[in-house]
Amino acid sequence: MTEFEIFRQMGAVSRQATMAMNEAARKYELENNLFLYLIRIVENEGLTQSDLAKLIQVDKTTLSRALRKLAERQYIVKVVGEENRKSKQLFPTEKGRQSYQFLEKIEKEYVHEQMVDLSATEQTELLRLLTKVGQ
Amino acid sequence: MTEFEIFRQMGAVSRQATMAMNEAARKYELENNLFLYLIRIVENEGLTQSDLAKLIQVDKTTLSRALRKLAERQYIVKVVGEENRKSKQLFPTEKGRQSYQFLEKIEKEYVHEQMVDLSATEQTELLRLLTKVGQ
DNA sequence: AGTCAATAGTTGTATTTGCAACTTTTAGTA
DNA sequence: TACTAAAAGTTGCAAATACAACTATTGACT
Numbered sequence: 018m019t020e021f022e023i024f025r026q027m028g029a030v031s032r033q034a035t036m037a038m039n040e041a042a043r044k045y046e047l048e049n050n051l052f053l054y055l056i057r058i059v060e061n062e063g064l065t066q067s068d069l070a071k072l073i074q075v076d077k078t079t080l081s082r083a084l085r086k087l088a089e090r091q092y093i094v095k096v097v098g099e100e101n102r103k104s105k106q107l108f109p110t111e112k113g114r115q116s117y118q119f120l121e122k123i124e125k126e127y128v129h130e131q132m133v134d135l136s137a138t139e140q141t142e143l144l145r146l147l148t149k150v151g152q
Numbered sequence: 153m154t155e156f157e158i159f160r161q162m163g164a165v166s167r168q169a170t171m172a173m174n175e176a177a178r179k180y181e182l183e184n185n186l187f188l189y190l191i192r193i194v195e196n197e198g199l200t201q202s203d204l205a206k207l208i209q210v211d212k213t214t215l216s217r218a219l220r221k222l223a224e225r226q227y228i229v230k231v232v233g234e235e236n237r238k239s240k241q242l243f244p245t246e247k248g249r250q251s252y253q254f255l256e257k258i259e260k261e262y263v264h265e266q267m268v269d270l271s272a273t274e275q276t277e278l279l280r281l282l283t284k285v286g287q
Numbered sequence: 288a289g290t291c292a293a294t295a296g297t298t299g300t301a302t303t304t305g306c307a308a309c310t311t312t313t314a315g316t317a
Numbered sequence: 318t319a320c321t322a323a324a325a326g327t328t329g330c331a332a333a334t335a336c337a338a339c340t341a342t343t344g345a346c347t
Contacts, residue, residue, distance in 0.1 A: 019275045020263045024169055026282040028188075031166040032209040033286065034159055049305095049333065053163075067295060074167040079334055081297060103295045103342045128155045131286045139281055140154045146278040147161040151168065151266045174335095184303065184335095202325060214304055216327060238312045238325050 023150075034127065041123045045116050046090060050075070052120050054083055055092055058107045059117040065104040066095075092116060158285075169262065176258045180251050181225060185210070187255050189218055190227055193242045194252040200239040201230075227251060 035050070042052035057069055066084060070077045084107065087093045092113035095105045109117065132140060170185070177187035192204055201219060205212045219242065222228045227248035230240045244252065267275060 018260075019272075019279050020267050021259065023267070023275065023279050023282060024166075024259075024263050026279065026285075027162045028166045028169070029207070029209045030282070030285050031159075031163045034163070036209065036211070065295080072164070074164045074171065076171070076335055077296070078298085078336080081295095082333080085297090101295090101343075105296075124156065124159075125153075128159050132155050132158070134284045134287065135281065137154075139284070140158065142277065143281040143285075144154050144158050144161065146270065146274055146281070147158060147165070149269045149274070150161075150165050150278075152269065200325080211305055212326070213306080213328085216325095217303080220327090236313075236325090240326075 030131075034131070037127055038124065041127070042120060045119060047092075047116065047120065049083070051083060051087055051092075054080070055087060055109070055113055055117060056120055056124070058087075058093055059109045059114055062108055063106045065098070065106055067104065069107065087113075165266075169266070172262055173259065176262070177255060180254060182227075182251065182255065184218065186218060186222055186227075189215070190222060190244070190248055190252060191255055191259070193222075193228055194244045194249055197243055198241045200233070200241055202239065204242065222248075 035053075038052060039048045039050065042048050045052070047055060053073060054069065057072060058064070061068070061072070064072070066080060067077065070080050084093065084095065088095055091110055094108050094110060096108060098104045098106055135143065170188075173187060174183045174185065177183050180187070182190060188208060189204065192207060193199070196203070196207070199207070201215060202212065205215050219228065219230065223230055226245055229243050229245060231243060233239045233241055270278065
């Protein structure tokens with residue numbers, strides 16, 4: 018069954034990538050997926066915690082404590098929304114933006130290495146198909 | 153950059169699937185990815201722990217303890233290899249095989265639902281491209 | 288205005304996770 | 318045969334994870 022294989026392959030590739038990136042992010046004290054959260058915050062300044070949770074599909078309580086850690090370590094700041102006081106908006110600090118530069122480079126290298134066997138056309142097609150998964 | 157998006161999309165889809173499957177596997181006491189390990193053991197009887205770790209890309213110490221749990225709960229048995237006493241081969245019990253039937257159904261339903269927007273041709277192409285990622 | 292439900296986020300707590308370090312077994316090789 | 322390195326698996330321990338349950342804010346409906 019092809020459907021099975023697709024998800025299983027995605028799972029293995031993703032777990033491998035997560036392990037590799039956490040390993041690499043370690044020297045910046047951004048292991049345990051902290052790198053993942055920081056990257057998204059830099060690229061989407063001002064998004065809320067629940068926005069981020071939906072974006073990367075992670076448990077909100079895990080995210081809450083991870084973001085506290087990122088804030089303690091001065092990579093981000095959490096700001097209570099002015100008009101909507103329920104949510105907290107996330108912004109990178111200067112330190113966060115600097116670390117992002119390094120993380121981005123690491124991610125780029127890793128991803129590029131994994132994709133060498135796919136042509137540009139194949140990559141475009143792969144992305145197109147992936148975005149059709151799960152509505 | 154397309155390469156980035158591919159991995160990020162895979163990550164989100166995979167995490168979502170993992171959460172959904174763990175939620176569903178809960179009533180069989182097979183949460184925390186135990187379902188994942190059991191499925192692979194039933195489908196690849198006799199594989200070793202390190203085989204399994206490579207197959208699904210998970211940390212070997214995490215796997216070691218998870219498999220102990222699976223064995224304690226009588227879903228699998230661990231057998232020291234006859235010719236190679238370094239490794240332990242994994243086999244499902246009858247109970248393990250029965251649970252597999254339910255898990256397979258849940259996985260099939262979930263996966264199918266996620267793939268409704270892709271034609272059979274697209275699914276085949278998606279799998280082909282995915283298997284080219286990371287050699 | 289008042290009630291109710293939904294949304295956003297945090298905290299309590301038990302369990303899981305994963306790095307470091309360890310044992311055991313095997314393979315290579317001098 | 319003995320030495321060394323690699324491979325397979327386990328355990329100690331500190332930290333992360335995630336389910337329940339909670340507070341706080343907002344929106345909807347009467």
